Amino acid sequence: MDQQYTERLVPFSARHPRMPELYEAVGHPKHPASNPGRSFVFNTLITHPSMQEWSQAGHSIKVPYSMNDEQLAATGWLQLIDGDYLWARNINGSGSPEDDVLVLWVVGSQIHSRLTRECLDRAMDGFLGPQDELTPDSVLFERLKPRPTPVGNSTRCYTLGPSLEPNTDIEAPCANSKWRGELVDYHKLTTPLLKASTTLAMRSMEEAPPEVQEVLRQEFDRLGTGSIGCDGNYAFNTVQCNIAYAGEQSLARRLYGTKSLIQTSVQGTAMTEQMGRFAHAHKDGKDSGARYSNLMRVSQLPDNYDPGRIFLSGLGVYTRLEQYRSLNFQGQRDHVGSPPTPLPGTSASPTAYRVILVHYPPSRTASGVTRQRIASTPAGHIYLAPEMRLTGFDQSVHLNDSYATFFRDGHSMMTRKSYSSYVARSAYLLMRYVLMQTFPGYEIDADPDDLLDCITYLAEDGTRQKVDKWALAPSIRDTAGRGRTELRTKQEAAFKEHYFKHGSHIPECYLHNSWIREEASRRFGPGPSTVDGGDGGAQGE
DSSP states (O other): OOTTOEEEEOOOSSOOTTSOOOEEEETOTTSOTTSOOOEEEEEEOOSHHHHHHHHHHHHHSOOOTTOOHHHHHHTTOEEOOTTOEEEEEETTSOOOGGGOEEEEEEEOGGGSOHHHHHHHHHHHHHHHOOGGGOBTTBOGGGGOSSOOOOSSTTOOEEEOSEEEETTTTEEEEOGGGOOSSSOOHHHHHHHHHHHHHHHHHHHHHTTSOHHHHHHHHHHHHHHTOOOOSSTTOOSOSEEEEEEEEOSOHHHHHHHHOGGGEEOOSSOOEEOHHHHGGGGSOBOOTTBOTTSOEEEEEOSOOOTTEEOOEEEETTTTEEEEOOBTOEEEEOTTSOBEEOOOEEOTTOOOOTTOEEEEEEEEOBHHHHHTOSEEEEEEETTEEEEEOHHHHOOOOOHHHHHHOSSOOHHHHGGGGSOHHHHHHHHHHHHHHHHHHHHTTSOGGGOOOOOHHHHHHTOEEEOTTSOEEEOOOOTTOOOSSOOTTOOHHHHHHHHHHHHHHHHHHHHTTOHHHHHTOHHHHHHHHHHHOSOOSSOOOOSSOTTOO
16 A cells, blocks of 8 residues: 555544544545545445445435535535545455545536537527526526426426436437437537537546546447447436526515425525426436436526535535536435525526536446337337347438437437447447348358448548447457457456446445345355444554
């Protein structure tokens, strides 16, 4: 262990007894030098009783929305700022910081270029519409015809990327993004926002430890998934946009009623009626336990506003929702945001809005077990099924189809390069699936490199470009010494180990995955029945 590495217990004058003890880890070996800040560590006991306690604690701890930063510190909440990282350490593990598991990290505005921030601002201005046309109940995006369909009933939360149809496991671009031969206002508002925000989210992902980035990138490549938003997006499968009016209280009451106000010491904001369950502490239990969500505030609040905060109640930490700041965290942990409010002694703006974008990895989507509706035929649809991924085109048909497809509608949420690469890989997977059913005696085979080399697209500069190679493409028959099956098997094993290492520290993931519980019991034994932070600190012995 590096001799410069030291730990100290973070002293709190008061802290909820169900929150974990935190240790500041100075010189943490996995803290990226490119995002300087502090590292904190907490202990995890990976047993069923312990995880049950963690899960219940995160939901039961009340979030003090009305407190300011000084009051929060006095009651045991740790404020995370730009460059801060939080790590989990297995009590039954090696005790070495090299084996710590990344839980969350904060990336500030200084990481992003001025050009990137300006692109996001322009996209958000177009999405919201002119200031003089903003009303408490709608922004320009919400007044499109047909009106975009929100997530859940009576909320102002919208999916901007692909969505998973309930009870069918069918994945496709959200219904709002259907394309019928020409760009419409929906595409003009959402495509720039997706590209700009995902660029920021992926820049934040670059501040994860290299080994985390690499295993997620390779798993994305193994599954042949399409990059949503920007080229190289291997981390986030879709995007949710949460819109909330944060203006004058009298207008909010008139629209949403007093029962829906989340009260603060300064002013109430009608959050519940606008955001439904997302306005309260919740776990995103359907997210992948091996991946991270990226949350950022993208709206320009008036200068006299406190921006609000995002809390992770089970951990006793929070960060302020500053413009361009990203919180990257495990979505299966309890979290909730507080509303933005005018500073004491100042007036609310009648046009104030808070817009949160969450780039996240739904578990089934990220695992490749969905049926992707990728194209249309005269008889129905073409699906990219799990069996294809894990092991002639009629224009009038696809234009008249009432269902969204990745081939027809996916261009609005991908760049030309990403869209073309995704189309090429999907075409190969479909062909491979069919060829695998041919007479085995003829050993019909095809090299994916040779096939992809034949597919080109028209780039923005008017030149024809080849799509990217696919190193982890599944082979039809693993002949000619290519060894693709071995490469894919090795990556699959590496990812499973990564999933166990990370998911076993998350109560929600541990409790709902029997294979993680069984593997943890096999490796570490049943362990004590209570959570014990230990006397020796997070460093262990």
